[in-house]
Amino acid sequence: MRILVTGGAGYIGSHTVRHLLANGHEVTVFDNLEYGHRQAVPAEALVVGNLRDIDHLDQLLVVNRIEAVIHFAALASVGESVTNPAKYYTNNLIYSLQLLDRCRRNGIQKFVFSSSCATYGEPTQVPIPEDAPQNPVNPYGHTKLAFERALADYAAAHPFGFCTLRYFNAAGAAADGSIGEDHTPETHLVPLAFRAAQGKIPHVTVFGTDYPTPDGTCVRDYVHVDDLATAHALALDKIAPGSKLAYNVGLGRGYSVREVIAAVEAVTGLKVPVKEGPRRAGDPPVLVASADKIRHELGWSAKYDSLRAILDTAWRWHQSHPNGFGE
Ligand code: UFG
Numbered sequence: 183m184r185i186l187v188t189g190g191a192g193y194i195g196s197h198t199v200r201h202l203l204a205n206g207h208e209v210t211v212f213d214n215l216e217y218g219h220r221q222a223v224p225a226e227a228l229v230v231g232n233l234r235d236i237d238h239l240d241q242l243l244v245v246n247r248i249e250a251v252i253h254f255a256a257l258a259s260v261g262e263s264v265t266n267p268a269k270y271y272t273n274n275l276i277y278s279l280q281l282l283d284r285c286r287r288n289g290i291q292k293f294v295f296s297s298s299c300a301t302y303g304e305p306t307q308v309p310i311p312e313d314a315p316q317n318p319v320n321p322y323g324h325t326k327l328a329f330e331r332a333l334a335d336y337a338a339a340h341p342f343g344f345c346t347l348r349y350f351n352a353a354g355a356a357a358d359g360s361i362g363e364d365h366t367p368e369t370h371l372v373p374l375a376f377r378a379a380q381g382k383i384p385h386v387t388v389f390g391t392d393y394p395t396p397d398g399t400c401v402r403d404y405v406h407v408d409d410l411a412t413a414h415a416l417a418l419d420k421i422a423p424g425s426k427l428a429y430n431v432g433l434g435r436g437y438s439v440r441e442v443i444a445a446v447e448a449v450t451g452l453k454v455p456v457k458e459g460p461r462r463a464g465d466p467p468v469l470v471a472s473a474d475k476i477r478h479e480l481g482w483s484a485k486y487d488s489l490r491a492i493l494d495t496a497w498r499w500h501q502s503h504p505n506g507f508g509e
Contacts, residue, residue, distance in 0.1 A: 189254030191218025250292035263322035274325035309472035320464030343425030345417035350432030355499030362499030364506030390461030399439035403432035406486035432471025
C-alpha cells in the first residue's frame with residue numbers, strides 16, 4: 183500500500199514506519215521535525231512539513247497516490263495540555279480535521295488514528311474495554327476524543343473506513359537499539375527514570391503518593407513501541423469502506439510509578455534517585471487496557487509481554503544513545 187504517515191519521525195511513528203517498510207509498503211513520512219528526528223527514518227521517505235500546511239499535504243496525497251493515512255502528528259503532553267489548551271485544540275483537532283477532509287476529497291479510504299487511553303478519563307471499570315464511557319479529564323484527551331467522533335461521522339457519511347488505536351503507555355525501543363524514545367523536553371516516566379539512573383538528571387519526581395492504588399502512586403499499562411507498530415499494520419489490513427474500528431493497545435497489566443522505578447533499577451543495576459512530589463494535573467489514578475478485542479479481531483499479540491522485557495530494550499537504547507538522537 184502507498185501510505186502517508188504524519189508524525190512518522192516521532193517515537194511511535196518511526197517504529198511504525200520501520201515496520202511498514204519491512205513489510206513492503208511504500209511510505210511517505212510527513213513530519214515537521216519539531217518533536218520528530220530526521221535520523222529516525224530513512225531520508226528518502228521523509229518530507230519535512232507542517233500539519234497546518236494543508237495544501238502541502240493535499241499535494242502529497244495526490245502526487246504520491248496515497249491509499250491510506252496513518253495520523254500520528256499531535257502534541258501529547260497531558261500536563262502541557264492543561265496549561266495551554268489552545269495549542270492542543272489547534273494542533274490536535276483543527277489541523278487534524280483539515281487533513282481528514284482532504285483525505286475525503288481525495289478519495290482516501292483508509293485512515294488509522296493515534297488515540298489514547300486518555301479518552302477514557304477516570305475509568306469506571308478496570309481493565310478498560312473499548313465500549314467503556316469516554317470522559318477525558320484533560321484537554322489532550324478531549325482533543326483525541328473529539329477527533330474520534332469526527333472520524334465516526336465521516337465514516338457514516340462517506341465511503342471511508344477508519345481504525346482508532348487507543349494507546350496505553352508506549353515504552354521501549356527497537357530491539358537493535360537503533361531508534362528509541364527521545365523527547366525534548368522529556369516528560370515521560372520511563373526515559374526520566376533511565377536518565378536519573380545514569381546520573382543525567384538529579385532525580386525522578388513521583389507525581390503523587392496519595393492515589394487510591396496499592397502503593398499510592400499512579401498505575402499505567404506499559405506496552406512496547408514495536409508492539410504498537412504491529413497493531414497499525416494489522417489495522418490497515420482490517421479496514422474496509424465503512425469500517426468504524428477502535429482498539430485498545432496495551433498488555434492488560436498495570437504497574438505503579440514505584441514499580442516502574444524499581445524495575446528500572448533492576449534492569450540497570452543502578453539506583454534511581456527519587457523525590458516525592460504533588461499530583462500532576464490531569465492524571466487518572468489507574469489506566470489499564472482490556473486488550474481482548476485487538477487480540478481476537480486483529481490477531482494482535484505482544485512480542486514483549488512483560489515490563490522487564492520492555493525496559494531491557496529501552497536500557498539498550500539509553501546506553502547506546504546517551505544523548506538520544508543528538509549522538
Ligand atoms: N510520572 C511521574 N513522574 C514523572 C513523570 C511521570 O510520577 O516525572 C507519572 C505520571 O504521573 C503517570 C505515570 O508516571 O502516572 C506515567 O506518566 P507518563 O508521563 O510517562 O505517561 P502518561 O501516562 O502521562 O502519558 C501517556 C502518554 C500520553 C497519553 C497518556 C494517557 O505519553 O500521550 O499516557 O494517559 F495520552
